[in-house]
Amino acid sequence: MKSEYRIIADIIQKNTRVLDVGCDEGILMEFLKENKSVDIRGIEISKKKVQICIAKGLTVIEGNAEVDLKQFPNKSFDYVVLGQTLQAFVNPEKVIKELLRVGKKAIVTIPNFGHWKVRLNLLIKGTMPITKSLPNDWYNTPNIHMCTIKDFVKFSKVIDFKIFKSLALIDNKVSNINKTNLFYKNLFGELGIFLIEM
Amino acid sequence: MYKNIALIYLNCERFKKTAKKVFFLSIQLSAIIMNNRENIKTLLIEKPLKLDCGKTINNYPIAYETYGKLNSNKDNAILIFHALTGDQFVTGINPITKKDGWWSYAVGPNKAIDTNKYFIICANVLGGCMGSFGPSHQNPETKKMFGTDFPVITINDMVNAQVNLLELFEIKKLFSVVGGSMGGMQVLQFVSNFPDKTKTAIPIACTSSHSAQNIAFNELGRQAIAADHNWVNGKYMSNNTVPDKGLAVARMAAHITYLSKKGLQEKFGRKLQERDDLKFGFDADFQIESYLRYQGSIFVDRFDANSYLYITRAMDYFDLVKQFNGNLSKAFINTKAKFFIISFTSDWLYPTQENKDIVIALNAIGANVGFVEIESDKGHDSFLLDVPDFLKALKSFLDKSYSEKNL
Numbered sequence: 001m002k003s004e005y006r007i008i009a010d011i012i013q014k015n016t017r018v019l020d021v022g023c024d025e026g027i028l029m030e031f032l033k034e035n036k037s038v039d040i041r042g043i044e045i046s047k048k049k050v051q052i053c054i055a056k057g058l059t060v061i062e063g064n065a066e067v068d069l070k071q072f073p074n075k076s077f078d079y080v081v082l083g084q085t086l087q088a089f090v091n092p093e094k095v096i097k098e099l100l101r102v103g104k105k106a107i108v109t110i111p112n113f114g115h116w117k118v119r120l121n122l123l124i125k126g127t128m129p130i131t132k133s134l135p136n137d138w139y140n141t142p143n144i145h146m147c148t149i150k151d152f153v154k155f156s157k158v159i160d161f162k163i164f165k166s167l168a169l170i171d172n173k174v175s176n177i178n179k180t181n182l183f184y185k186n187l188f189g190e191l192g193i194f195l196i197e198m
Numbered sequence: 199m200y201k202n203i204a205l206i207y208l209n210c211e212r213f214k215k216t217a218k219k220v221f222f223l224s225i226q227l228s229a230i231i232m233n234n235r236e237n238i239k240t241l242l243i244e245k246p247l248k249l250d251c252g253k254t255i256n257n258y259p260i261a262y263e264t265y266g267k268l269n270s271n272k273d274n275a276i277l278i279f280h281a282l283t284g285d286q287f288v289t290g291i292n293p294i295t296k297k298d299g300w301w302s303y304a305v306g307p308n309k310a311i312d313t314n315k316y317f318i319i320c321a322n323v324l325g326g327c328m329g330s331f332g333p334s335h336q337n338p339e340t341k342k343m344f345g346t347d348f349p350v351i352t353i354n355d356m357v358n359a360q361v362n363l364l365e366l367f368e369i370k371k372l373f374s375v376v377g378g379s380m381g382g383m384q385v386l387q388f389v390s391n392f393p394d395k396t397k398t399a400i401p402i403a404c405t406s407s408h409s410a411q412n413i414a415f416n417e418l419g420r421q422a423i424a425a426d427h428n429w430v431n432g433k434y435m436s437n438n439t440v441p442d443k444g445l446a447v448a449r450m451a452a453h454i455t456y457l458s459k460k461g462l463q464e465k466f467g468r469k470l471q472e473r474d475d476l477k478f479g480f481d482a483d484f485q486i487e488s489y490l491r492y493q494g495s496i497f498v499d500r501f502d503a504n505s506y507l508y509i510t511r512a513m514d515y516f517d518l519v520k521q522f523n524g525n526l527s528k529a530f531i532n533t534k535a536k537f538f539i540i541s542f543t544s545d546w547l548y549p550t551q552e553n554k555d556i557v558i559a560l561n562a563i564g565a566n567v568g569f570v571e572i573e574s575d576k577g578h579d580s581f582l583l584d585v586p587d588f589l590k591a592l593k594s595f596l597d598k599s600y601s602e603k604n605l
Binding site: 017041047050051053054055056057058059060061062063071072073076 | 562563
């Protein structure tokens with residue numbers, strides 16, 4: 001299992017209700033169901049992946065988070081998880097607000113566009129960065145709203161949500177992000193993981 | 199399957215002239231077949247059932263069929279609900295029509311609904327014409343066929359009649375209730391009426407509230423039957439006639455709604471029927487015309503016109519949203535059943551959005567609901583046909599749910 005999932009699973013308390021937005025093939029869902037007795041639901045845009053989840057006995061609905069989150073009542077989940085998809089939405093602001101309406105808390109992970117490789121790529125080559133976690137060309141990438149760890153921290157002030165926990169993933173190792181180390185984590189973190197609340 | 203149909207209808211066209219000659223004979227035969235109860239299992243229900251129309255029925259028959267074996271724990275039973283023109287003969291050879299059961303693709307040994315594993319029950323709906331209490335039955339008061347004197351029935355009445363089968367087999371809780379189209383409406387009504395009588399529920403290609411468009415198509419069918427002078431206000435049985443032309447037109451119109459534009463275009467296009475050029479007349483020049491005429495003609499042999507009126511009416515009256523004062527979620531508030539809702543991309547009769555409305559209502563109360571829209575160009579009929587993604591989804595949901603003991 002990806003280190004990212006392990007970190008998310010560590011944050012989530014046992015016997016809670018969780019919604020995995022963009023649940024992919026349900027790997028995190030399966031883990032949480034088995035190890036944390038979590039009552040878990042998923043929403044996924046790809047028909048194929050929904051089918052894979054159904055075959056695993058997971059409760060998943062086919063849908064687009066940008067329009068289909070509205071069917072869930074206020075605070076109907078303890079956690080809503082959004083793994084590396086915020087950058088793909090047309091309106092990330094709306095999605096974050098929806099996550100925090102539906103969930104008491106949300107766990108959001110973002111591929112960090114502030115990573116030194118990305119910066120170097122743009123600086124030296126002068127072309128849009130292509131890295132392991134951002135493998136597409138600018139014209140065919142689903143990622144239309146890339147941001148950095150620093151951007152996301154700033155974003156929390158703009159739309160006024162609280163960050164309870166902020167973690168950076170560097171070489172599969174997790175570390176805390178705080179005010180003093182933000183510059184470094186934003187330079188070396190491949191992934192930012194945030195536990196947030198409205 | 200389409201290949202087979204195509205072959206059959208090509209043959210049929212060749213023998214059309216002969217067919218016309220034996221037509222009246224076949225009508226008499228079909229009437230006899232309908233009364234042949236030899237191959238039909240029937241449960242006589244003594245307990246009175248108050249219908250939505252206000253009338254009460256008792257001592258009425260519900261015809262049913264079963265497949266597979268009920269295990270000793272009695273926890274492997276699946277109740278399948280059939281659609282408008284279906285019957286209890288889900289799979290194998292239908293002993294009455296001698297054709298494949300209507301859901302042969304999905305139900306059988308090792309199939310999506312595995313008869314090696316599950317015990318399948320399916321009943322002919324109230325108002326139907328395959329043995330269950332319907333308008334072709336005799337009215338004990340007048341000693342004549344009910345015809346349109348039969349009480350108007352609803353989807354609610356249908357499931358309230360069928361739930362008696364659980365008592366017959368001493369089943370406390372079904373493993374699943376499954377159905378497509380009108381069968382899906384029965385699934386929804388069943389779970390709403392009997393929230394703790396099933397572990398899972400699979401409504402397929404259906405709606406919680408029959409749309410104006412669907413009522414319109416049903417009305418077209420009913421008016422086609424009523425316009426046939428052989429219908430005689432539903433009393434054709436005592437006249438020894440059958441409104442076959444009206445019923446065939448009803449079926450032709452309905453059949454179009456079960457397909458998709460793309461599917462029709464790919465299958466038939468503008469291909470001509472056994473001719474090199476247009477004949478400048480009103481015979482069936484195009485293959486699609488011939489195909490529809492064939493569909494109409496075989497339908498009248500197995501279906502009763504009055505039943506068609508009653509069952510389409512039941513569909514039109516179906517409005518679970520209204521039953522719960524505009525809040526569909528309330529229909530499911532007491533159930534812990536795990537739902538799996540399936541729709542099809544090219545189904546314009548019960549489009550994805552209408553299926554999704556059910557998903558939304560269930561999510562609004564935190565119910566356990568999965569949903570997938572299957573890619574298919576076979577229209578509403580997709581659920582009856584060989585659509586591998588659909589069959590795979592159905593099978594994996596059922597088998598995985600069955601393996602989860604704590605469900």
